[in-house]
Amino acid sequence: MTSLTAATAARSSASSEHSLVVEDLRVHYDTPEGVIKAVDGVSLALKPGERLALVGESGSGKSTLAMALMRLTKAPGRIVAGHIYLGGKDITLLEEPEMRQLRLNEIALVPQGAMNSLNPVMRVKHQIIDGILDHVADRKQTPDSHELEERVNRLLARVGLSPEVGRMFPHELSGGMKQRVAMAIAISLSPRVIVADEPTSALDVVVQRQIMQTLGRLQQGLDAAVILIGHDMGLVAQFANRVGVMYAGKLVELGPVQQIFTEPLHPYTKLLIESLPNLEEKKKFIGIPGLPPTLLRLPSGCVFHPRCPSFIKGTCETVAPHYQEVRPERETSCHLYAGVRA
Amino acid sequence: MTALLELRNVSKLFGGGFFSGRPPLHALDGITFSIPEDRPTITAIAGESGSGKTTLARILLGIATPSAGQVLYRGKDVARISGAERKRFRLEVQPIFQDPFESYNPFYKVDHVLTTPARNFKIGKSKAERRSRIEEALHAVGLQPEETLGRFPHQLSGGQRQRVMVARALLLRPRILLADEPVSMVDASLRATILDSVYTLNRTHGISVIYITHDLTTAYQVSDNIIVLYRGSVAEAGSVEQVIKQPKHPYTQLLVQSIPRPDPRKLWGDVPARGDAEALGEAVGCKFADRCPFVMDACRSAVPPLHHIDPHRVASCFLYRDSKVVAEQDIAGVFAPRADAARTGPVRA
Numbered sequence A: 001m002t003s004l005t006a007a008t009a010a011r012s013s014a015s016s017e018h019s020l021v022v023e024d025l026r027v028h029y030d031t032p033e034g035v036i037k038a039v040d041g042v043s044l045a046l047k048p049g050e051r052l053a054l055v056g057e058s059g060s061g062k063s064t065l066a067m068a069l070m071r072l073t074k075a076p077g078r079i080v081a082g083h084i085y086l087g088g089k090d091i092t093l094l095e096e097p098e099m100r101q102l103r104l105n106e107i108a109l110v111p112q113g114a115m116n117s118l119n120p121v122m123r124v125k126h127q128i129i130d131g132i133l134d135h136v137a138d139r140k141q142t143p144d145s146h147e148l149e150e151r152v153n154r155l156l157a158r159v160g161l162s163p164e165v166g167r168m169f170p171h172e173l174s175g176g177m178k179q180r181v182a183m184a185i186a187i188s189l190s191p192r193v194i195v196a197d198e199p200t201s202a203l204d205v206v207v208q209r210q211i212m213q214t215l216g217r218l219q220q221g222l223d224a225a226v227i228l229i230g231h232d233m234g235l236v237a238q239f240a241n242r243v244g245v246m247y248a249g250k251l252v253e254l255g256p257v258q259q260i261f262t263e264p265l266h267p268y269t270k271l272l273i274e275s276l277p278n279l280e281e282k283k284k285f286i287g288i289p290g291l292p293p294t295l296l297r298l299p300s301g302c303v304f305h306p307r308c309p310s311f312i313k314g315t316c317e318t319v320a321p322h323y324q325e326v327r328p329e330r331e332t333s334c335h336l337y338a339g340v341r342a
Numbered sequence B: 001m002t003a004l005l006e007l008r009n010v011s012k013l014f015g016g017g018f019f020s021g022r023p024p025l026h027a028l029d030g031i032t033f034s035i036p037e038d039r040p041t042i043t044a045i046a047g048e049s050g051s052g053k054t055t056l057a058r059i060l061l062g063i064a065t066p067s068a069g070q071v072l073y074r075g076k077d078v079a080r081i082s083g084a085e086r087k088r089f090r091l092e093v094q095p096i097f098q099d100p101f102e103s104y105n106p107f108y109k110v111d112h113v114l115t116t117p118a119r120n121f122k123i124g125k126s127k128a129e130r131r132s133r134i135e136e137a138l139h140a141v142g143l144q145p146e147e148t149l150g151r152f153p154h155q156l157s158g159g160q161r162q163r164v165m166v167a168r169a170l171l172l173r174p175r176i177l178l179a180d181e182p183v184s185m186v187d188a189s190l191r192a193t194i195l196d197s198v199y200t201l202n203r204t205h206g207i208s209v210i211y212i213t214h215d216l217t218t219a220y221q222v223s224d225n226i227i228v229l230y231r232g233s234v235a236e237a238g239s240v241e242q243v244i245k246q247p248k249h250p251y252t253q254l255l256v257q258s259i260p261r262p263d264p265r266k267l268w269g270d271v272p273a274r275g276d277a278e279a280l281g282e283a284v285g286c287k288f289a290d291r292c293p294f295v296m297d298a299c300r301s302a303v304p305p306l307h308h309i310d311p312h313r314v315a316s317c318f319l320y321r322d323s324k325v326v327a328e329q330d331i332a333g334v335f336a337p338r339a340d341a342a343r344t345g346p347v348r349a
């Protein structure tokens, strides 16, 4: 079985094999204290129907990456380098009006805290309709109101809500129902890529499970690729096919979900997996020692070296490891695997 | 033996006044349980969003008053105590809230949440001694005093802020720590660190903990016993080994089946999607009847009592009507003693 690293995939990005290819993406925030490299050279590739989870500590750059994929980075943030190919087209080069057509049509976001992103004074169905009308490519093809109503009802049904919900205001809905409305908006134009940024945090397990299963069903129906962002490793295990681990703005490991959980390569991933409580046995709680770095003053060499139990003196604090494929389908950036090549 | 803290038949109603045209909401419905005086315990209170967990916490702290029933501290009604007794209650029962930001004043340095109570409750004899007690407490939760003190709340991460609150509890050495979702906003590795400090408070400092959460995995890991609330009533309660590992109430079963296991080999089954609790009205019989896969006629006409199914478990469900109804009201009566030997697994220096 051969596999493509993001870099080789990017070279063949004109091919239709991948829905999304990200190549050496860099997003910086210019702040009075200095430049924050929130996304610092991330590369990845997604095929249709694939479910990639991006995990990492708070502040590791997950939401910044999600917003950049939508080309919604706001000042003081800036995409300073890299490429994002959506269906073969480099969206970093597009003018805003053109990008606007792609949003919702080609790539859609369920934002972090989506349930608070709804307009409080607008009925649910009007919010869904607005999204559709805003993004229809051809003004002449604007559907009539009866057709729109039908579409809203179909969308609500697909996320498990009844047509009455369309006539309600957000404050009349529970958190789980609002989250599903945000998801209905995201799929309203059958995008090929769905980015879901912590779609269920703050919801309880029963509702969480319903929402993730809804997302999975929708994605299968559309054959869309999904990027699920979050730090709930339970949800990741339940939902994803592949997992990418971010640390201080960098992707430090990427691989198939099963392997990430049973045989993590990067020491950070290992600690992350070990810190998870389970229901099988009562374990000692182990956190990851040390603190996440401030992105303003990153450690030299490997950014993880001050917290790393496998620290190699003389190497890790001086040389930044390359992110590379070390086994089929497994990529990581760690000196432990420097000599190993796939 | 008087209990340290005791709830007697506590109910809380919201809204539903004469003019509202709606029936009142029973946020809590006749809850009775106690925290013993003679041994430190960890009790989890779990349940979905809106099940009444925070309401229960606020009543236990004396911040909210029950609509019916009583809260007793060392045998005295907290609504009536005053003066020195009240001060003692406020020292001995310390909260940690879900959002650590709410516990801070953004204009004061972090030090404020430590120095003020240290002074008020006369911790240490001198300023220097107070300072060293504060540093000791910060060390105990894995924080460096020099990285923490002198900073403003927004200069600390969420997990650091939360640990300062745990340090505050350590400093004050309360008898009871009431933690409402202390880790729901932090990521997995910090979650472990914070829960470890809470656990240590119990095991080495003899502080009883009430751990409120909807995360049954951590509830299983930290607590000895658990109370599962469903819309203000006790659905099931008892030792975590029984309630979480072998749930008997259909609601607890639904909760446990829905836990996202961090293991791709143990996948969720399909859920029978039976609506959100919020969308349902007040029922006559069992509150869970509309969502219950085992619903029977009896469930629609009467509220099931708490049946004593196992030595260390009760459940309010007619499926177990052959088991006797619990004699005493206090569900803590069936709680299991704490199990220390069970904790295994890797230990890192």
Ligand SMILES: Nc1ncnc2c1ncn2[C@@H]1O[C@H](COP(=O)(O)OP(=O)(O)OP(=O)(O)O)[C@@H](O)[C@H]1O
Pocket (backbone or CB within 6 Å): A029, A031, A036, A038, A056, A057, A058, A059, A060, A061, A062, A063, A064, A065, A075, A076, A077, A112, A231, A295
């Ligand atoms: N508008 C901004 N201005 C300056 N810095 C920012 C801004 N937004 C984010 N950052 C910084 O960029 C880094 C990455 O933030 P981001 O929100 O992408 O993290 P995240 O991984 O999504 O975290 P979380 O899990 O907490 O949502 C953080 O250090 C954050 O402080």
Ligand SMILES: Nc1ncnc2c1ncn2[C@@H]1O[C@H](COP(=O)(O)OP(=O)(O)OP(=O)(O)O)[C@@H](O)[C@H]1O
Pocket (backbone or CB within 6 Å): B014, B015, B025, B027, B047, B048, B049, B050, B051, B052, B053, B054, B055, B056, B214
């Ligand atoms: N001040 C209030 N006025 C009216 N209703 C309230 C008030 N506080 C709580 N409630 C209602 O009481 C019920 C229980 O709420 P509570 O906050 O105790 O739930 P919870 O179990 O803590 O939920 P969560 O997991 O979301 O924190 C809910 O239906 C809530 O809407």
Ligand SMILES: [Mg+2]
Pocket (backbone or CB within 6 Å): A062, A063, A064, A112, A197
């Ligand atoms: Mg984020």
Ligand SMILES: [Mg+2]
Pocket (backbone or CB within 6 Å): B053, B054, B055
């Ligand atoms: Mg609450």
